[in-house]
Amino acid sequence: xxxxxxxxxxxxxxxxxxxxxxxxxxxxxxxxxxxxxxxxxxxxxxxxxxxxxxxxxxxxxxxxxxxxxxxxxxxxxxxxxxxxxxxxxxxxxxxxxxxxxxxxxxxxxxxxxxxxxxxxxxxxxxxxxxxxxxxxxxxxxxxxxxxxxxxxxxxxxxxxxxxxxxxxxxxxxxxxxxxxxxxxxxxxxxxxxxxxxxxxxxxxxxxxxxxxxxxxxxxxxxxxxxxxxxxxxxxxxxxxxxxxxxxxxxxxxxxxxxxxxxxxxxxxxxxxxxxxxxxxxxxxxxxxxxxxxxxxxxxxxxxxxxxxxxxxxx
DNA sequence: CGCATTTGACCAGCGC
DNA sequence: GCGCTGGTCAAATGCG
Numbered sequence: 001x002x003x004x005x006x007x008x009x010x011x012x013x014x015x016x017x018x019x020x021x022x023x024x025x026x027x028x029x030x031x032x033x034x035x036x037x038x039x040x041x042x043x044x045x046x047x048x049x050x051x052x053x054x055x056x057x058x059x060x061x062x063x064x065x066x067x068x069x070x071x072x073x074x075x076x077x078x079x080x081x082x083x084x085x086x087x088x089x090x091x092x093x094x095x096x097x098x099x100x101x102x103x104x105x106x107x108x109x110x111x112x113x114x115x116x117x118x119x120x121x122x123x124x125x126x127x128x129x130x131x132x133x134x135x136x137x138x139x140x141x142x143x144x145x146x147x148x149x150x151x152x153x154x155x156x157x158x159x160x161x162x163x164x165x166x167x168x169x170x171x172x173x174x175x176x177x178x179x180x181x182x183x184x185x186x187x188x189x190x191x192x193x194x195x196x197x198x199x200x201x202x203x204x205x206x207x208x209x210x211x212x213x214x215x216x217x218x219x220x221x222x223x224x225x226x227x228x229x230x231x232x233x234x235x236x237x238x239x240x241x242x243x244x245x246x247x248x249x250x251x252x253x254x255x256x257x258x259x260x261x262x263x264x265x266x267x268x269x270x271x272x273x274x275x276x277x278x279x280x281x282x283x284x285x286x287x288x289x290x291x292x293x294x295x296x297x298x299x300x301x302x303x304x305x306x307x308x309x310x311x312x313x314x
Numbered sequence: 315c316g317c318a319t320t321t322g323a324c325c326a327g328c329g330c
Numbered sequence: 331g332c333g334c335t336g337g338t339c340a341a342a343t344g345c346g
Contacts, residue, residue, distance in 0.1 A: 164319060166338060179337070183318095193337095320343070328335085 139211055144197070145204045154178040154194040156206040159216055162192060173198040185214040 145156055154167075154176070162180035169176045175196035182190040190210040197203040 163317095165340095167320075168336065168338095171335065177336085191337095316346095318343105318345085320341100322339105322341095324337105324339075326335100326337085328333105330331105330333090 139209070141208050143206050143208075145206065146202055147204050148202065154196070154204065156192070156194055156204055158206075160184055160190075160212070170195070175201065182212060185212075188213050 143156075160182055161184040163183035164178055164180050166179040167176050168179070173195060175198065177193055177195040180192040180194065182188040182192070190208060190212050192209070193207040195205050195207075197205055
């Protein structure tokens with residue numbers, strides 16, 4: 001198998017539509033194997049590989065369809081969550097001193113045990129005034145990230161540039177809480193608090209406040225990664241100690257930039273496209289996936305990972 | 315030398 | 331009013 005083909009495949013620009021790129025790769029692979037110097041068996045092998053790649057391409061289309069289904073389910077779940085949050089807020093009423101207490105509550109949903117998010121407006125007044133203030137107050141969102149418990153670093157690599165300005169040990173949690181400000185843009189008001197969960201020290205809880213006034217560095221910065229700022233980690237997807245690929249929910253608009261209450265347009269094609277790109281990037285950055293894919297292309301295995309298996313990897 | 319991080323001090327909000 | 335707590339500031343320190 002021509003290693004250049006594998007290299008060219010693995011170095012595909014993930015910012016483009018992955019299915020389109022696979023389709024573009026197929027004729028490229030075909031020309032490689034029509035070399036007149038090859039014998040008949042080589043051509044048969046090439047035909048087999050082309051058929052294999054066609055099947056992979058179809059599976060990629062199948063994945064996109066499954067993504068549509070998953071996306072529909074996501075929207076349904078989000079609407080249910082919004083309904084539930086509305087009900088619970090009306091049931092529990094308001095509490096002026098809830099702000100501090102709420103920070104210790106587990107009002108977050110764990111998604112596959114890797115990353116979860118919660119998004120809400122910071123409200124501390126009565127229900128009526130809360131609705132008014134919600135449109136004025138800053139956004140607050142939480143995400144949970146599972147990391148190696150032995151890793152004591154309070155770093156959440158979300159692609160943004162953060163400057164640490166403080167650290168405190170809070171009363172209800174022995175783990176210190178780190179305070180960060182967004183340093184990508186001088187006037188960016190976004191702040192982030194990172195603290196390990198008191199119950200499970202392998203879980204990092206990041207609380208974001210405010211909205212970025214600049215685009216995500218991944219969209220504006222060339223991936224040189226040579227400048228200062230240790231907080232600038234791998235841009236997308238977020239990959240920490242857990243070997244399974246993860247989606248960068250923030251990048252998807254589900255993190256601090258998401259606002260379930262303000263009706264973020266999750267049906268927008270940009271969002272859908274971003275979702276597809278994130279999943280493709282996650283797959284491509286998964287060493288297991290790339291290895292398996294390379295093996296499939298090189299014909300070392302007869303059955304490529306099915307769409308279901310690929311989803312299980314995520 | 316410039317930048318980020320660390321860490322003790324200070325301030326503000328809240329409960330009693 | 332006082333004490334507790336979380337959040338922020340800023341000087342000191344470390345690192346490339």
